[in-house]
Amino acid sequence: MFVGCGLRLIQSKYLCDLNFNCAITGIRKLCYQAPPTKEKLSHKIGFIGDGNMAKAICNSMVKKGVVQYSQIYVSSPYKKNLHVWETWKTNVSLDNGDVAEKAEIIFIAVKPHMLQEVMDLLITKRKDQIKNKLFVSVLAGVTISSLEKFISNFEKCRVIRVMPNTPMTVGEGCTVYTPGQNVTEDDISNVITILEKAGMCRRVPEYMINAVTALISSGPAFAYLIIEALSDGAVKMGVYRDISTEMAAQTVLGAAKMVLKSQKHVGDLKDDVCSAGGTTIAGIHALEKKGVRGALMDAIEAATKRADELGQKAKDQ
Numbered sequence: 001m002f003v004g005c006g007l008r009l010i011q012s013k014y015l016c017d018l019n020f021n022c023a024i025t026g027i028r029k030l031c032y033q034a035p036p037t038k039e040k041l042s043h044k045i046g047f048i049g050d051g052n053m054a055k056a057i058c059n060s061m062v063k064k065g066v067v068q069y070s071q072i073y074v075s076s077p078y079k080k081n082l083h084v085w086e087t088w089k090t091n092v093s094l095d096n097g098d099v100a101e102k103a104e105i106i107f108i109a110v111k112p113h114m115l116q117e118v119m120d121l122l123i124t125k126r127k128d129q130i131k132n133k134l135f136v137s138v139l140a141g142v143t144i145s146s147l148e149k150f151i152s153n154f155e156k157c158r159v160i161r162v163m164p165n166t167p168m169t170v171g172e173g174c175t176v177y178t179p180g181q182n183v184t185e186d187d188i189s190n191v192i193t194i195l196e197k198a199g200m201c202r203r204v205p206e207y208m209i210n211a212v213t214a215l216i217s218s219g220p221a222f223a224y225l226i227i228e229a230l231s232d233g234a235v236k237m238g239v240y241r242d243i244s245t246e247m248a249a250q251t252v253l254g255a256a257k258m259v260l261k262s263q264k265h266v267g268d269l270k271d272d273v274c275s276a277g278g279t280t281i282a283g284i285h286a287l288e289k290k291g292v293r294g295a296l297m298d299a300i301e302a303a304t305k306r307a308d309e310l311g312q313k314a315k316d317q
C-alpha cells in the first residue's frame with residue numbers, strides 16, 4: 001500500500017514536470033525547444049490537396065488572424081472539392097504546379113499513396129519555379145528521407161514533417177513536427193506560428209512520429225467513438241439523444257481539462273470520482289471486465305503499425 005502510494009506520487013510529480021516544463025532533459029527538452037512564433041505571416045501559403053486536413057489548417061490560420069484567405073493558394077484535380085475554397089475566396093487551381101509556383105510555404109496534404117505521382121508531375125513541369133520553397137508534409141507515415149527523395153532534384157530541399165489533427169479547426173489542436181536537415185530557424189518559426197495558434201504544438205524526434213500519429217491524429221476518431229458509445233449507453237438508460245451526446249462530450253472535455261490543469265496524476269483523478277461502494281466503481285468494473293484499457297492500447301498499436309506500413313510503401317515507390 002505504502003509502495004503504491006509512493007509510486008503514484010512519483011508519477012504525479014512526473015506529469016507535473018511535463019506540464020510545467022521543469023526538470024526537462026534529453027528528448028523532453030527537445031519537445032519544448034522552439035524558436036519564437038510571430039503574430040502574423042505575410043507569406044503566400046499553399047495547399048496541394050484540398051481535403052479535411054488542408055481545410056482544418058487553413059481555417060485555423062485564418063480564424064487566428066495569422067493569414068487572410070487571400071494569401072492561401074490551393075489545388076486539386078477535382079473542381080467539385082474546390083468549390084468551398086472558392087466561397088472563401090482563396091486562390092484555387094486544378095494544377096498543383098500553380099500552387100507550388102506561387103506559394104512560399106507549401107503544405108502537401110494529399111493521401112500518402114499520391115505523393116510520388118504529385119511530386120513527379122511537379123518536378124517534370126515546374127522544376128525551376130519550385131526550387132527554394134519550404135514543403136510541409138502532413139502525410140501519415142511518410143518519412144523525411146522519403147520526402148527528400150521525392151523532391152531530390154533540388155540540392156537542398158527544405159522539408160518539415162508535421163502531424164496535425166482536425167480539432168485545430170476549433171483551436172484545440174495537438175500537433176507535432178520534425179524539421180528536415182536543411183530547414184532554417186525562420187522556417188520552423190513560420191510553421192509553428194501556424195500550428196501553435198491552433199493549440200498545443202511540440203517538436204518530436206522522427207522515430208516517435210508514427211506512434212504520435214496514432215495518439216493525436218487518429219486519436220480524435222477514437223475519442224468520438226467513446227463519446228458516441230457513452231451517449232448510446234445513456235440513451236439506452238432513458239436519456240434523450242439530443243442532450244446525451246452534448247453531455248457526453250462536455251464530460252470528456254471537462255475530464256481532459258482536469259488532467260491538463262489539476263497537476264494530479266490521472267489515476268488519482270479517477271480515484272476521486274470512485275466513492276466506496278458507489279456508482280462509478282461499478283461502471284469501472286464493467287469496463288475492466290471488457291478489457292477497455294487493452295482495447296485502447298491495441299488501437300494505438302494498430303494505428304502506429306499502419307503508419308509504419310504507409311511509410312514503407314512510400315519508401316518502396
Ligand SMILES: NC(=O)C1=CN([C@@H]2O[C@H](COP(=O)(O)OP(=O)(O)OC[C@H]3O[C@@H](n4cnc5c(N)ncnc54)[C@H](O)[C@@H]3O)[C@@H](O)[C@H]2O)C=CC1
Pocket residue numbers: 048049050051052053054075076077078081096109110111112114118138139140163164165166217218
Ligand atoms: N484527416 C485527418 O485527421 C488527418 C490527415 N492527415 C494526413 O493528411 C493527408 C490528407 O488527408 P485528408 O485531408 O484526411 O484526406 P482527404 O481525402 O479529405 O483529402 C485529400 C484531398 O486530396 C485531393 N487530391 C486527390 N488527388 C490529388 C492530386 N493529384 N493533387 C492534389 N490533390 C489531390 C482530393 O481532392 C482530396 O480532397 C493524408 O496524407 C493524411 O495522412 C494527417 C493528420 C490527420
Ligand SMILES: O=C(O)[C@@H]1CCC=N1
Pocket residue numbers: 140213217218
Ligand atoms: O487515418 C488516417 O490515415 C489519417 C492520418 C491520421 C488521421 N487520419
